[in-house]
Amino acid sequence: MDELKSALDEHMDLMADLVQKLSSELRSGLRPAYDNFIGFFHAIDWKEPFLIGLLTFHAVLLLVTVISRKNTNFQMCLFLLTLIGVYLAERLNSVMGKNWKSFAAQNYFDPSGLFMSVLWSGPLLVIAMIILVNTLFSLCYLIVKWKRAELRHRARAASSKQD
Structure with a gap:
């Protein structure tokens, strides 16, 4: 004790x-x-054209995600493309780090990839999560619809046996 x-x-x-x-x-x-x-x-200088383009790209991608929420096949393609974009972020960071003088006033692309993680991968992951949650809701709706149809079918089958 x-x-x-x-x-x-x-x-x-x-x-x-x-x-x-x-x-x-x-x-x-x-x-x-x-x-x-x-x-x-x-x-960050938020008036740089490539940053404005990047933010516009994410806004358009989010808009496309919301508009196409009923089209599951398109959403799955979009989901895969966003995850591929996240996967390629490290390579994109190194390429952009080598060529930053051609499109930016300062080098945002550090070896640790903080800038790319925050302004590239972060929004893509948020969009991927939105697609995932939407897909889960769609699947739940389909399961409920399928179960209702199954119950109606059983009720018809039971009523036809009684007659």
């Missing part, structure tokens, strides 16, 4: 330590993350 009590006390001390660390981080707030985001946001 003493072993159980000591193990429980150790566990409670560990949990108290974790709660204390979490509360101290929460007290410091999200200020460091916010400062990093603001620094990233201000480091």
